[in-house]
Amino acid sequence: MDSEGRRKFLGVCLAGTAAAAAVAAGYPVFRYLAPRSGATGLQKLVISAADLHEGEAKFFEYGGSSAVLIKTKGGEMVALSAVCTHLGCIVQWVKEQQHFLCPCHGGQFAIDGTVLAGPPPKPLARIPVTVTGGNITIG
Amino acid sequence: MSLLKRLYRWVDLRVGIGEIADKELTGYLLPRNINAWYSLGSVLLVAFAIQVVTGMLLLVYYVPDAEKAFKSVNFIMNEVPFGWLIRLCHAVGSNTMIAALILHMLSTLVMGSYKSPREMNWLSGFLLFSLVQGISLTGYLAPWSQLSFWATTVATNSVSALPVAGPWMVEFLRGGKLVGPATLGRFFALHVAFLPLVIAMVIVVHIFLLKRTGVSPPPFGRSDTATPFQPERYRYQSHPGGIPFFPNYMLEDTTSICIYLAIFLGVVFFWPSMPFTPDAFVPADPFKTPAHIKPEWYFLANYQTLKIFPNELLGLTVQGAAMTFLALLPFADRSPERHPLKRPLFLTLVVGGILLWIALTVWGHFS
Numbered sequence: 001m002d003s004e005g006r007r008k009f010l011g012v013c014l015a016g017t018a019a020a021a022a023v024a025a026g027y028p029v030f031r032y033l034a035p036r037s038g039a040t041g042l043q044k045l046v047i048s049a050a051d052l053h054e055g056e057a058k059f060f061e062y063g064g065s066s067a068v069l070i071k072t073k074g075g076e077m078v079a080l081s082a083v084c085t086h087l088g089c090i091v092q093w094v095k096e097q098q099h100f101l102c103p104c105h106g107g108q109f110a111i112d113g114t115v116l117a118g119p120p121p122k123p124l125a126r127i128p129v130t131v132t133g134g135n136i137t138i139g
Numbered sequence: 140m141s142l143l144k145r146l147y148r149w150v151d152l153r154v155g156i157g158e159i160a161d162k163e164l165t166g167y168l169l170p171r172n173i174n175a176w177y178s179l180g181s182v183l184l185v186a187f188a189i190q191v192v193t194g195m196l197l198l199v200y201y202v203p204d205a206e207k208a209f210k211s212v213n214f215i216m217n218e219v220p221f222g223w224l225i226r227l228c229h230a231v232g233s234n235t236m237i238a239a240l241i242l243h244m245l246s247t248l249v250m251g252s253y254k255s256p257r258e259m260n261w262l263s264g265f266l267l268f269s270l271v272q273g274i275s276l277t278g279y280l281a282p283w284s285q286l287s288f289w290a291t292t293v294a295t296n297s298v299s300a301l302p303v304a305g306p307w308m309v310e311f312l313r314g315g316k317l318v319g320p321a322t323l324g325r326f327f328a329l330h331v332a333f334l335p336l337v338i339a340m341v342i343v344v345h346i347f348l349l350k351r352t353g354v355s356p357p358p359f360g361r362s363d364t365a366t367p368f369q370p371e372r373y374r375y376q377s378h379p380g381g382i383p384f385f386p387n388y389m390l391e392d393t394t395s396i397c398i399y400l401a402i403f404l405g406v407v408f409f410w411p412s413m414p415f416t417p418d419a420f421v422p423a424d425p426f427k428t429p430a431h432i433k434p435e436w437y438f439l440a441n442y443q444t445l446k447i448f449p450n451e452l453l454g455l456t457v458q459g460a461a462m463t464f465l466a467l468l469p470f471a472d473r474s475p476e477r478h479p480l481k482r483p484l485f486l487t488l489v490v491g492g493i494l495l496w497i498a499l500t501v502w503g504h505f506s
Contacts, residue, residue, distance in 0.1 A: 028220075028221035028224050028225070029196065029221075029225075031220040031221050032196060032199075032219060032220060032221045032222060032224075032225055033196075033199065034220070036219075
């Protein structure tokens with residue numbers, strides 16, 4: 001009867017050691033494979049205003065994702081996330097119609113990001129923009 | 140627990156895993172006098188598995204491009220969390236695996252396990268030994284350091300001593316006149332795709348042969364009850380009254396694996412510079428050969444042999460002859476006697492061979 005208790009105790013010790021070994025081996029592998037943090041921080045981005053003409057769009061990377069800056073015909077600056085809210089494709093700027101078209105499922109967004117047509121459930125996310133002198137600061 | 144038991148019963152009803160476990164684990168009887176040396180096969184399986192897993196992990200960040208390889212290895216070592224650990228495990232693991240492999244071969248030699256009817260086991264094992272040397276050599280180039288670049292230059296160049304086809308073969312191996320980006324491409328493909336696959340397949344054949352012929356009883360210790368080998372027809376050499384693989388011998392296997400892991404991790408943590416010389420930390424420069432370029436310890440004897448012989452072809456021939464003799468040993472050594480002390484000629488050859496190998500290695504190291 002004593003040996004039964006000892007067997008159980010040793011079994012628990014063995015399982016504990018095995019679990020500890022598995023964690024000791026698994027943790028470095030998890031950290032090794034985990035995406036690197038810090039690189040996606042929302043830093044401010046500065047673009048020269050001279051780079052952009054009226055009615056045109058400029059695509060860039062912002063906060064680890066795709067974004068777009070448009071100078072409206074009135075000269076106003078609008079920055080939006082370029083990721084379609086439907087399934088994550090990158091929207092295209094249709095200069096002639098002055099709206100965005102998602103090539104994947106035909107979603108259409110207005111210049112301010114609101115949904116005009118198609119399946120997207122939400123408008124494109126807006127990103128704050130400030131214009132000071134000749135520079136456009138995004139974020 | 141009952142859920143696990145029910146799951147087991149469900150699978151067992153369809154596959155009969157209980158029967159396989161009975162036959163292969165508790166019902167698989169080994170010689171009563173079996174010793175710890177027999178567990179080196181399991182150690183090697185674990186060592187190979189570690190190489191495969193760490194190798195796959197390295198592929199996540201390593202870039203096989205001559206322009207970027209060295210930088211990507213530095214990135215793994217310095218930037219990626221625990222990247223140093225994964226790379227060191229891979230680099231040290233290749234060394235400790237070869238050491239275990241040499242011990243496995245030596246135990247087979249000393250205990251005469253290569254003898255009839257196990258010639259094919261020996262041949263497949265010898266093939267594995269050569270393949271592991273090949274995968275070590277091709278992996279050595281991957282970091283694209285001065286060490287790897289010039290070690291590969293020297294290693295591939297030795298083929299040029301072969302008559303007629305030699306120079307052409309060197310160019311074919313390198314993918315060009317000199318070691319360069321083309322060499323990295325083909326060595327990388329061999330190292331990560333071709334050789335691991337072939338090694339895995341030969342391991343399967345090696346274990347299949349072991350299972351078909353049965354474990355050879357050690358020539359010493361307590362007497363074994365093995366069914367005697369009859370040369371005229373196939374028969375599985377069973378060991379009635381032997382010890383079961385599970386749990387008895389699996390415990391021995393686990394002990395050896397733990398000792399191996401202790402040594403392996405001891406080197407990884409306390410002697411991380413072991414697989415590297417200073418040239419391993421300098422990016423490859425095709426226009427500057429560093430002084431004293433030397434291969435890994437397991438190639439030092441071959442390296443020194445080539446230096447001793449005035450003619451490179453002669454040096455290669457001697458090595459080739461020694462390797463061929465070793466490979467064909469079961470066909471030359473036909474006496475059924477397996478006790479090392481009752482085989483004086485053989486024992487002299489083995490001890491002499493080991494001493495020669497050690498002497499050449501030490502000489503090569505200090506020359």
